[in-house]
Amino acid sequence: MAAVRTSSEIGFNRVAIVAVLLVTIIFLAPIYWIASTAFKPRNLATTIPPTVVFQPEISPFVKLFAKRSQMRNPASPEEYAAAPWWERVVFDGGEKIVRDGKGEVQWSGYPSRFMNSLIVAITSTVLAVGMGTFTAYGFSRFKVKGEADLLFFILSTRMLPPVVVAIPMFLMYRAVGLNDSHLGLVILYTAFNLSFSVWLMKGFMDEIPKEYEEAALVDGYTRMEAFFKIVLPEAATGIAATAVFCFITAWNEYAFALIMTSRRAQTAPPFIPSQVGSGLPDWTVIAAGTFLFLLPVAIFTFLLRNHLLRGMSFGAIRK
Amino acid sequence: MTQIELRGVQKFFGAVQVIKDLNLKINDNEFIVLLGQSGCGKTTTLRAIAGLETIDGGDILIDGKPVQHLKAADRDIAMVFQSFSLYPHMSVYENVAFPLRATRKSKAEIDQEVRSVAKTLQITGLLAKKPSALSGGDMQRVAIGRALVRRPKAMLMDEPIGALDAKLREEMRAEIKRLHIKQGSTTIYVTHDQIEAMSLADRIVIMHEGVLQQVGSPDEVYSHPANLFVAQFVGSPVMNVADASVAETASSASVTVGGAAAGFEFPRALLSRLNGHAGGQLALGIRPEGVLVRHEAAEGFLPVETQIVEPLGSFDIVDLKVGSKMLRARTKSGFVGGPGERVFARIDPTQAHFFDTASGKSLGVRL
Incomplete structure (x- = not known):
């Protein structure tokens, strides 16, 4: 057997x-x-069948970051010889890098969009997780009148697809001057993530035994001190998990970013596809932009991986 | 010098009153055990003293000052939890140092005090470890260390060894007692285990359904239970309680149990001590060691049949059928061969208790 x-x-x-x-x-x-x-040369990007073996190139990344224009005539040998290696790869593609009067290289729109994405995603994640943690602690530890109704109300904000309210939101934002601003997007993403954050954190908070704080309270600490010294370290796992989810949501958000922002506060997701339409689409540049865009989430998740694997810190309370 | 006093303390959980008009005075250096079944209000009382529960009426006084409106942090009291509640993200050292860090002590002072407490509790070797790496007994030592380190006015312990296995519980019990004798601090200890209570307490406070039943030394509580609840809650094996009727005979008094044909012989003095209760609803309480058993018939001994014999090592507990009632007697081990044997029994009048069945109160009869 x-x-x-x-x-x-x-x-x-x-x-x-x-x-x-x-x-x-x-x-x-x-x-x-x-x-x-x-990493493909432009002419191999769209071959059928796909090219698998090729000489990797850095030119898509150079093109991604630098402002460039089409050249009517190829670069002269002197021009070519004087150019640094990263400019030559652009010449090779029949384009040139745009410089200002002083000869400074002009940045493309990508770096600022990338920064916008970072600013908006990080700020809204910190806010959503921070407020969510406090709210969840309150719901978890204190008798809140109408707790079930309030929690349901918080959850109900996620019951319709956010994009449904995109037009009214756009009109409201325009009226108060929040469109195309970092603050506007931060508020929006924080609001989306907050309900999720409250619910997830409440689950984690409920699992932290009350006795920990009670011990700290008896040991001479205020509730606030007990919260920061005992509850927060215990909730680190939950906070990390919640932060990863909130960050990914804010980082990847497309629809609102497309509608609410145009230039100043535009994030990477609406910017990258907008490059498809300018002239003949250069798929290698779009792929380079997308590739870099994937990295922060991957790095963030990788850094928090130990916290995402739960269960190590539990077991010091005897039930 | 720490005295704790409870004056008319009331506590409700919703509509349920969990502490009913509790009055208690705890003296300096006293080891008080709150004893009762789960849900009797003992833990709530302890938490109220600690400041973890608010009270709905009455006063809690520490050294004569009302503290019921003070936060837990301001009462200068330490507590040991049943769950130990060691902070998992801190080392043992940090756990013990944690209460000191709330004060304005210097690093060197803290270090010195942590090490001195660790030495007392023999946990110096564990200081660098995380709580999750400790055994149950060591966790509790650390938890006690964390409570002791601040030299609080009083120590509160909520079933501190309830989560340990039997052998370790016994060791820790002795250790707690040793520690109390050595350190001498006012201690309130909550347990449902009457053996723990008897072995540790200077005075035992027995609670039932939020009402204080009796306060007294272990001996008082054991020998003079105030009512039927205390009588049956304290002591193992449990005290026999049976409805009894008392009659006057030519030279003595007779106490009949379970409608048996004959009654047990008692001194005549019983009648006067019962003070008019003799004809009323009475319950006889007798601990198993107060039921005397022998093989041969003798003056005052009634013939009875053995039912179940429980060998407990150093002694046996034998169930004797008296009328319709079962009386449990404590005998030397192997004294009775088995069930169905005919033996002779009597009740030691000096160990008998009489209770008013209606109120459950002891009639205070001592012969």
């Missing part, structure tokens, strides 16, 4: 491994596509 069970277990494990591999490949395929396109 045992032998039969063991061999079926082995069989199951093999099937599971194959299934996991397949799913992983399916999930990673688009990322591979983006990454490989970001």
Whole structure:
């Protein structure tokens, strides 16, 4: 019997491994596509069938960051020789980098959009997680009148797709001058994420035994001190998980960013596809922009990975 | 010098009154145990003294000053929780130092005091560890250390060893007692375990359904239970309680249990001590060691049949059928061979208790 069970277990494990591999490949395929396109020469980006083996190029990234224009005539040999290596790769593509009167390289729109994305996503994540943590603590530890109704109300803000209210929101924002501003997007994303953050954090807060704070209260600390010294470190796992989710939501948000911002506060998601339309689409540049755009989320998640794997810090309370 | 006094303390949870008019005075250096079943209000009382629960009426006084409006942090009281509540993200050292960090002590002072407490509790070797790496007993030592380190006015302990296994519980019990003798601080200890209460307490406070039943030394509570609840709650094996009727005989008094054919013989003095209750609804309480058993018939001994024999090592507990009632007697181990044996029993009048069945109160009869 045992032998039969063991061999079926082995069989199951093999099937599971194959299934996991397949799913992983399916999930990673688009990322591979983006990454490989970001390093392809422009003429190989759209070949059918796709080019898999190629000499990787850095030119898409140079083009991504520098403002450039089409050249009527190829660069002269002197011009070519005087240019730094990163300018030559642009010449090779039949374009040149735009410089101002002093010869300074002009940045493309991408770096500022990328910065906008960082500013908006980080600020709104900090706000949503911060306020969510305090709110969740309140709901978790104190008797709040109408707690169930309030929590339901908080959740109900997520019951319709946000984009449904995009037009009214746009009109309101225009009226108060919040359109195309960092503050406007930060408020918007914080509001979206807050309900999620409150609910997720409440779950984590409920799991932290009350006795920890009570011990701190008896030991001579105020509730606020107990919150910061005991509850927050205990909730670190939950805060990290919530922050990752909020950050990803804010970072990837497209619809509102497209409608609410045009230039000054525009984030990367609406900017990257807008480049498709300017002249002949250069897919390698779009892929390079997308590739860089993927990195912060990957890095952020990687840094918090230990906190995302739960369960290590629990077990010091005896029930 | 710390005295704690509760004056008419009331506490409600919604419509349920969990503490009913509690009055209690705890002396300096006294080890008080609040004893009762779960839900009797003992933990709520402790938490009210700590400042973790508000009270709905009455006063809590520490050294004569009302503290019921003070925050827990301002009462200068330490508490040990059943769950230990060691902060998992801090080392043992940091856990013990934590209460000191709330004060304005210097780093060197804190270090010195942490190490001195660690030495007392023999946890010096554990200081660098995280709580999750400790055994249950060590966790509790650390928790006690954290409570002691600040030299609080009073120590509150909420079932501090309830989560440990039996052997460790016994060790820790002795350790807590040793520590109390050595450190001498006013201590209030909550437990549902009457053995723990008996072995630790200077005075035991027995609570039932939010009402204080009796306060007294372990001996008083054991030998002079104030009512049926205390009588049956304190002591193991449990005291026999049976409805009894008292009759006058030619030379003595007779106490009949469970409608048996004959009654147990008692001194005549019982009748006068019962003070007119003799004809009323009475309950006889007798601890198993107060039921005397022998193999041969003798003056005052009634023939009874053994039912169940529970060997408990150093002694046996034998169930004796008396009329329709079962009386449990404590005998030498192996004294009774087995069920169905005929033996002779009597009740030691000096160990008998009489209770008013209606009120449950002891009639205070001592013979």
